[in-house]
Amino acid sequence: MLSNLFTIFLLFSACNCQAVELLYWSSSNTEEIKLAKILVNEWNELHPDIHVKVQPIPATGSSEEILLSAIMSKTTPDICSNILPAIMGKFIESKAVVCLDRFKDSEKVIVDRTGTKLTDKFRSNNGKLCQIPWKSNPVMLAYNTEIFKSLKLKPPKTYSEFINVAKSINSDEDGNGILDHWAMKVSIKTVWYQRLFDFYPFYVAATGGKTLLEGDKAIFNNDGAIAAMKFFADGFKNRYFPMLGFSRDTFVDGKTAMSMVGPWIIEYYKRLNPNLKFDFAPIPVPDNHKGPVYTYGDPKNMVIFSTTKHPDEAWKFIKFLISKKADLKLLELTSQIPTRAHIADDAYFKSFFKKNPLLKKAARQADFVVPMDDSPHLIQILDIISRQFEAAAIYRVISPEKSMKMAAENVQNIYDYW
Amino acid sequence: MCRIYMTIGKEKNENIGYAFISPYIIFLLAFTAYPLVFSFYLIFHRWDLLTSPAFVGLDNFIFLLHDTQFWQALLNTLVFLLIHIPLQIFFSIIIAMVLAEKIFARTFFRAAFFLPVIISGAVVTILWQKLYATDTGIFNHLLSLIGISPVGWLTSTKIAMPAIAIMATWKNMGFYIILFLGGLLSIPGHLYEVSRIEGASRWQDFWRITLPLLRPTMLLVVVLSTFGAFSLFIEPYVMTGGGPLDKTMSVVLYMYKHAFLFQHMGYAATIGFALAIVILMVVLVQKKYLGKETEY
Numbered sequence: 001m002l003s004n005l006f007t008i009f010l011l012f013s014a015c016n017c018q019a020v021e022l023l024y025w026s027s028s029n030t031e032e033i034k035l036a037k038i039l040v041n042e043w044n045e046l047h048p049d050i051h052v053k054v055q056p057i058p059a060t061g062s063s064e065e066i067l068l069s070a071i072m073s074k075t076t077p078d079i080c081s082n083i084l085p086a087i088m089g090k091f092i093e094s095k096a097v098v099c100l101d102r103f104k105d106s107e108k109v110i111v112d113r114t115g116t117k118l119t120d121k122f123r124s125n126n127g128k129l130c131q132i133p134w135k136s137n138p139v140m141l142a143y144n145t146e147i148f149k150s151l152k153l154k155p156p157k158t159y160s161e162f163i164n165v166a167k168s169i170n171s172d173e174d175g176n177g178i179l180d181h182w183a184m185k186v187s188i189k190t191v192w193y194q195r196l197f198d199f200y201p202f203y204v205a206a207t208g209g210k211t212l213l214e215g216d217k218a219i220f221n222n223d224g225a226i227a228a229m230k231f232f233a234d235g236f237k238n239r240y241f242p243m244l245g246f247s248r249d250t251f252v253d254g255k256t257a258m259s260m261v262g263p264w265i266i267e268y269y270k271r272l273n274p275n276l277k278f279d280f281a282p283i284p285v286p287d288n289h290k291g292p293v294y295t296y297g298d299p300k301n302m303v304i305f306s307t308t309k310h311p312d313e314a315w316k317f318i319k320f321l322i323s324k325k326a327d328l329k330l331l332e333l334t335s336q337i338p339t340r341a342h343i344a345d346d347a348y349f350k351s352f353f354k355k356n357p358l359l360k361k362a363a364r365q366a367d368f369v370v371p372m373d374d375s376p377h378l379i380q381i382l383d384i385i386s387r388q389f390e391a392a393a394i395y396r397v398i399s400p401e402k403s404m405k406m407a408a409e410n411v412q413n414i415y416d417y418w
Numbered sequence: 419m420c421r422i423y424m425t426i427g428k429e430k431n432e433n434i435g436y437a438f439i440s441p442y443i444i445f446l447l448a449f450t451a452y453p454l455v456f457s458f459y460l461i462f463h464r465w466d467l468l469t470s471p472a473f474v475g476l477d478n479f480i481f482l483l484h485d486t487q488f489w490q491a492l493l494n495t496l497v498f499l500l501i502h503i504p505l506q507i508f509f510s511i512i513i514a515m516v517l518a519e520k521i522f523a524r525t526f527f528r529a530a531f532f533l534p535v536i537i538s539g540a541v542v543t544i545l546w547q548k549l550y551a552t553d554t555g556i557f558n559h560l561l562s563l564i565g566i567s568p569v570g571w572l573t574s575t576k577i578a579m580p581a582i583a584i585m586a587t588w589k590n591m592g593f594y595i596i597l598f599l600g601g602l603l604s605i606p607g608h609l610y611e612v613s614r615i616e617g618a619s620r621w622q623d624f625w626r627i628t629l630p631l632l633r634p635t636m637l638l639v640v641v642l643s644t645f646g647a648f649s650l651f652i653e654p655y656v657m658t659g660g661g662p663l664d665k666t667m668s669v670v671l672y673m674y675k676h677a678f679l680f681q682h683m684g685y686a687a688t689i690g691f692a693l694a695i696v697i698l699m700v701v702l703v704q705k706k707y708l709g710k711e712t713e714y
Binding site: 065068072090094096178188190192248377380383387390394395397417418 | 554662664679680
């Protein structure tokens, strides 16, 4: 009897020793936690030898701050799926992540899914891929279809059209001298990431897909940037954007008719106001713009941290997370677009997009997106732009031309000094 | 022989003593001495948390001298200090004097005024952000009842910092009320009796007895308030992010930005040391003018 028990104990111990444990940090928003749990449960059922534990990224502020702290204290998980590609430079420099060339099939798997053009945008300076492109949220113009319909308006394509639309929308219903409805919601917060959802998409659209830097050089003091800054300055001056410190989302409340958002907002708006009817349109561009309208893709990628003891198993799990089946779940549960080339025309996703035309628009836009430059000074650069945005657009104490000149000089100073 | 035993006994007692104070010593070394020494080391280095620190000599100091944002942050902090400390002392003394009297529900009011002190700073800040909200805030609602247009409490460059100072005064006042209350209750009652016999008014009592004898408490309150004001962080961090146009950017918030957003740990340490020097100078000036002893 005792010997039998001893044998069972030995077998049990042996089984436990063979099971590989992986820790996976997902994003901490409700929809992505749900997605991560479903995918991990499915994986664990299929792979009893590689057990994955999912945990939302323990972020109180921005997840970038938490990841840096984790890298420093060597408490990073095996895998994380909430990586802003623009901060990868720092991670690679400090050897915090596993570059994918150690896995034989990595290049093929990623290029097959993402396409060569977009994959190349995520390569590090030495040409290596150290991140797995996962999803994007092309920033687009969301507009309230009921307001537009009632005023017989069409979504604006150019700055002039925007002004005409805005003039019709702005209204003071009770005649007390204070506006009750505004054209578009633009945040007046100066926090660095806010400009990724107003000035930067407009800049990208106005310049035909340019980013802010070329190597260590600031290249954004150009006509497109000045036009975009002028657009926001005029908008605030003419009160098309409310300057009030609202305590709620004005687009959800119907107080503003337009907002700049990514498709992830669909699920969020459903929760806040199920009756809200809206559609997506490309970001308005200067009147003389030609060619496709690009925008900021707001990509989030995956990495394997170098603290992992099981890189091969982690790579296997990641291949599962970027499979077509998992991508469909990503669309269904989070309304976010997998970084998969020409996904809107992929037969596998056809029936989904048929039922979700809003997401089909976002998926089409996903073919015309740019990420943010990979720079170790990214947060500081965006902070500089945000402060110039505040000065030139919100409070208009300097001209758009001067603001862009100063921002470019300050960014150059960062590279020269820091 | 007896002497040897006594020596051994003394050593044993000393060891037990050291064992008792060791948690504090360890805490002091780990969380005060080490960070202080390491910060001093960082002043002369550039360090981004991820790579090894690089020696830069006095570069951080030179950068600080030319950093207009730092000087703006210092000016903002001084503006906050100049609004917040007088407000705090004025209201704390008045309320403490009322609470020192035998008024109705005195214990309740003492507890009520102290309550904001023990509420988390972040919670208080979020609460006041709602009160200050331009569209739905209660302050603007009250103003609208008397026909005044909404005020951009946190969006106006002129009003944002005073608005934060008012909030900080409300939050911290309870603590200083208790200090003043202690000071008031320690003034001997016979001084007031004598002054009454001499025919002095209550106003004269206040100027000639109460205020001079509260001077040590006042110094304590001013010094503690100064430390508190110079460490202004959570209010602008949550409410304004340092805006509008950097008008609510405090030195500590600026230091935080460099340390934890930009990973400029060396420069952040330099800002910290510069701030420590400024605080020292301000406190020395305060001590010079308020530190005189009063005796009766």
